[in-house]
Amino acid sequence: MARLTLKNIGKSFGETEVLTDISLDVEDGEFLSLVGQSGCGKSTLLRIIAGLEAPSRGEILLDGQAVTELAPKQRNIAMVFQDYALYPHMSVAENMAMPLLMSRLPMHARLPLVRHVAPAARHAKPGIVAQVETVAKQLRIDHLLARRPGQLSGGQRQRVALGRALVRNPGLFLMDEPLSNLDAKLRVEVRREISELHASSGLTFVYVTHDQTEAMTMSDRVALMQGGEVLQVAAPNTLYGAPVSVDVARFIGAPQINILPVQSRPDGLYLGDTFLHMKIACEVSDLQIGVRPEALSVRGGSGLAPQPLHSGAIILPFQKYMIEDLGPEILIHGCFEAEPEIEIRIRAQKSTDYGHARQLAASKRLSVAIDPTQLMVFNAQGLRLELPALMTRNMSEVAL
Amino acid sequence: MSLITKKRAQARLAYMLVLPAVLLIFGIYVLPIITVFGISFTDYSLVSNYFEFIGLGNYRQMLTDEAFGNALRNTLIYAGLFLPSSFFISLFLAIAIQERKQFRSILEVLYFLPVTSTLAAMALVWAALMDSNQGVINLWAGAIGLGPFNWLGSETMVLLSMALISLWSVIGFNMVLFLAGLTAIPANLYEAAAIDGADHPVDKFFRVTWPMLGPTSMFVAVTSSITAFKLFDTVAILTQGGPNRSSEVFLYLTFLEGFEYFNMGYSAALSLVFLGIIFLFALVQALFVDRNVQY
Amino acid sequence: MSSINLTLRSFAPRSVWSLIGTLFLFLGAWVMVFPFIWMVSSSLKPTDEVYDADFSIIPRTFKGFENYYEVLFNQPYLTYLMNSFLVCGGILIVQLITAVPAAYALAKLKFRGSSILFGTVIAALTIPINVTSIPIYVGLAKTGLLDTYLAMMLPFFISVFAIFLFRQFFRSFPDSVIDAARVDGFSEMEIILRLILPSAVPAIAAFSVFSFVAHWNDLYWPLIVVTSQDKMTATLSMMQYQSDFDTDYGRTFASATVVTAPMVIAFLFARRLFIRGITMTGVKG
Numbered sequence: 001m002a003r004l005t006l007k008n009i010g011k012s013f014g015e016t017e018v019l020t021d022i023s024l025d026v027e028d029g030e031f032l033s034l035v036g037q038s039g040c041g042k043s044t045l046l047r048i049i050a051g052l053e054a055p056s057r058g059e060i061l062l063d064g065q066a067v068t069e070l071a072p073k074q075r076n077i078a079m080v081f082q083d084y085a086l087y088p089h090m091s092v093a094e095n096m097a098m099p100l101l102m103s104r105l106p107m108h109a110r111l112p113l114v115r116h117v118a119p120a121a122r123h124a125k126p127g128i129v130a131q132v133e134t135v136a137k138q139l140r141i142d143h144l145l146a147r148r149p150g151q152l153s154g155g156q157r158q159r160v161a162l163g164r165a166l167v168r169n170p171g172l173f174l175m176d177e178p179l180s181n182l183d184a185k186l187r188v189e190v191r192r193e194i195s196e197l198h199a200s201s202g203l204t205f206v207y208v209t210h211d212q213t214e215a216m217t218m219s220d221r222v223a224l225m226q227g228g229e230v231l232q233v234a235a236p237n238t239l240y241g242a243p244v245s246v247d248v249a250r251f252i253g254a255p256q257i258n259i260l261p262v263q264s265r266p267d268g269l270y271l272g273d274t275f276l277h278m279k280i281a282c283e284v285s286d287l288q289i290g291v292r293p294e295a296l297s298v299r300g301g302s303g304l305a306p307q308p309l310h311s312g313a314i315i316l317p318f319q320k321y322m323i324e325d326l327g328p329e330i331l332i333h334g335c336f337e338a339e340p341e342i343e344i345r346i347r348a349q350k351s352t353d354y355g356h357a358r359q360l361a362a363s364k365r366l367s368v369a370i371d372p373t374q375l376m377v378f379n380a381q382g383l384r385l386e387l388p389a390l391m392t393r394n395m396s397e398v399a400l
Numbered sequence: 401m402s403l404i405t406k407k408r409a410q411a412r413l414a415y416m417l418v419l420p421a422v423l424l425i426f427g428i429y430v431l432p433i434i435t436v437f438g439i440s441f442t443d444y445s446l447v448s449n450y451f452e453f454i455g456l457g458n459y460r461q462m463l464t465d466e467a468f469g470n471a472l473r474n475t476l477i478y479a480g481l482f483l484p485s486s487f488f489i490s491l492f493l494a495i496a497i498q499e500r501k502q503f504r505s506i507l508e509v510l511y512f513l514p515v516t517s518t519l520a521a522m523a524l525v526w527a528a529l530m531d532s533n534q535g536v537i538n539l540w541a542g543a544i545g546l547g548p549f550n551w552l553g554s555e556t557m558v559l560l561s562m563a564l565i566s567l568w569s570v571i572g573f574n575m576v577l578f579l580a581g582l583t584a585i586p587a588n589l590y591e592a593a594a595i596d597g598a599d600h601p602v603d604k605f606f607r608v609t610w611p612m613l614g615p616t617s618m619f620v621a622v623t624s625s626i627t628a629f630k631l632f633d634t635v636a637i638l639t640q641g642g643p644n645r646s647s648e649v650f651l652y653l654t655f656l657e658g659f660e661y662f663n664m665g666y667s668a669a670l671s672l673v674f675l676g677i678i679f680l681f682a683l684v685q686a687l688f689v690d691r692n693v694q695y
Numbered sequence: 696m697s698s699i700n701l702t703l704r705s706f707a708p709r710s711v712w713s714l715i716g717t718l719f720l721f722l723g724a725w726v727m728v729f730p731f732i733w734m735v736s737s738s739l740k741p742t743d744e745v746y747d748a749d750f751s752i753i754p755r756t757f758k759g760f761e762n763y764y765e766v767l768f769n770q771p772y773l774t775y776l777m778n779s780f781l782v783c784g785g786i787l788i789v790q791l792i793t794a795v796p797a798a799y800a801l802a803k804l805k806f807r808g809s810s811i812l813f814g815t816v817i818a819a820l821t822i823p824i825n826v827t828s829i830p831i832y833v834g835l836a837k838t839g840l841l842d843t844y845l846a847m848m849l850p851f852f853i854s855v856f857a858i859f860l861f862r863q864f865f866r867s868f869p870d871s872v873i874d875a876a877r878v879d880g881f882s883e884m885e886i887i888l889r890l891i892l893p894s895a896v897p898a899i900a901a902f903s904v905f906s907f908v909a910h911w912n913d914l915y916w917p918l919i920v921v922t923s924q925d926k927m928t929a930t931l932s933m934m935q936y937q938s939d940f941d942t943d944y945g946r947t948f949a950s951a952t953v954v955t956a957p958m959v960i961a962f963l964f965a966r967r968l969f970i971r972g973i974t975m976t977g978v979k980g
Contacts, residue, residue, distance in 0.1 A: 050595060052591050052594065052595075071594070072591075072594045072595045073594065073595060073597040073598075078595065079591075079592070079595050081588050085588040085592035087589065087607070087611075088612070098593075098596045098597075098598070099595075099597055102597025102598050103597050107600070107602065110603060110606075111602075111606065168596075
């Protein structure tokens, strides 16, 4: 159990700045994910938390104590590496016993020949063996204790790595992309197990991944990183529904959110030359609107001029390139005729919109409805504005 | 083409490709080995065409031959001096260089230089350096109050001097091998060990470095052992077995018997004993490596 | 921060112990290199200076030109060097021609007797020239071929080490590429010549360096088969100093330099090849 506080952490390698002014608070027992694309600095940050790298600037506090100067073994942390880093020449049991041996035996009792006879070693041994077996049973690898890592499957090796980390009862549990070496099916399974582990142990987890699905499903909070900075730290739902910027909105959510550049003119919003029958109360004229693929719905027909509907949605003509049938839903790729440069993705649930199957299959041109209540508004620099988009109808504004 | 004719065509091609090698292996290895066996049971001497089979006579002679016992003893003493130091010194050198990556290139070159040099030529240099009256080594030793040492002229010191020269010429080789082995150890093993609490150099060495170097260590140990038994060049150039046969090592004796005294039969027997010893070392490596290499 | 600053910083020691360690490392390197320096320095000196109690690296009287001229032109060192080149080159060429095809066949083709052949190769790996020298010598003596270039090269024509090394290398060549080539209509010979050989160039280069140096430095076999001076190799010529027959020490070390310089210079230029050749044999075990 531990509270982690990062204060103004910065890291430079020579002239290159890899992390910029990172401040973060992880509560006791929380599961926090560090997400971002390759190169965003998340692994570096994790290694700094572990003590494998020293920050160029800033402080790290564990339970209020400054640990910035401390070596990894003094921080009461455990870490699971991406490729597990198991000792290939030791058995599973010996791998898991290592941290206990290191902490419980004095140096002389750890030397090669001495350790078989030293009294300190012999006293500690039964306790260590018992603890290893308990953790092994918990992870269901107790039948593998005598094997070597080379003889195990990927999933089993993963568990041994987890066991080695658990056996030391750490305050902080660090994981560096632990699922990336597993195949898809195994990944889902292990994801669930890690979540269960977190729930049952109550330990504080810091989890690094580039896969936003993992982050969104497992975490209490997610810290999205890009270019060495933290863009937003929030609960998954908040990240999804209230992203702080276009970059955050783009990263979270699959398929990716649709971003359209619009212009706010006195009479309303324009997408290129097309009037959208919507108005945003804003002084700036260049804006971006974001609409999630599931917030677009397909109406029938083709070639209709954009027009508001009674239900309060805008219909725009749409050119379809490609359909991906995913089973319960369809992904439609195409573009609005008003803005052919931008690729749009639509997510249509079969039970509702699929009634228009024949049109979808046959016609290239569809009509797509945008619900203005589900729009996100961003300024030209990408920051989200808390402004509603209002429908206009015949020159009068109607709020919905 | 049917599958069978394809297979036959492949086999035919293969036979064509291996033919020259097979002929040479037969003529250079197989035939001579059989012949050596044969000769070792005779008292053949190149100078006369008359020879007769004497069965195990040559081998029995070995047991009573003072020169044989002497040569074996000298070789073992020399190996005892040479092997541990060449192994451990080069290991620690490699570890030290591994931690100073910025100097690795230049240090590798400097330490490896003696390996490529002609030992026979450099032996002359060492003889000059080790000269008991005028050699630079004794000059400098004298300056700090040690010596003078009779490196090559004293019966008790000569094997040590041979070992030092060999050490000089071989350390770079072992060191490069160890460096390659060290580089192959994944960095995150050390990181995991650091997190587990093993960040003291002694712990790191015994828990990660030494076990992971297993195959490399074995290879270095075996090749060094074989090299130790093959000592010849420095003896031939510098001491010719002296003073008083105190530096007459096994291979030199074999050479003398065969090509100076022309006791071919006896020399053949000696060289088979030599082969047996080398075979033993190679066997040890084969067995050990199979059992310990697991990843 | 300027980049010069950064480069300098990377050379800074991390602690006092680290500094001491680095000093020892360089001290050791000095021990490694000193004999060479001494040798070259002596080769430039007149006889009386070589063993001078007042030792200095720079010669007080420069006699370099005379020493080397003597060695190269008045003594047959050019001949010795040429002999060494001829012998090493000849050995290497035959080694490559016989070993590469055999290694490929053992690695990629199926034929009866391949296991026996490979087993023989492995066994032969442990047999040094010293063991087989007697019968080969007798054979050469009986056929009157002693003291010829052929005699000097013969036992080394086949390098089982090369076969072993190249076989390992070829085995790692992806079968899928070969199969694709077969599907594309390549004949077996074409596959060998146009796909396999080009890919093996690094391994062949590394081995060549290794073989050339080893045979350049070989003393045992030339000592046995060479009797006439005009066939002596550079290394063999060092035997004439067994008895201090040449009392001009400067000249002695000039000749030592001439003998050892080619390989050392080659090493300095082809460092990577050398080291790669060594580690290829060692790390895989």
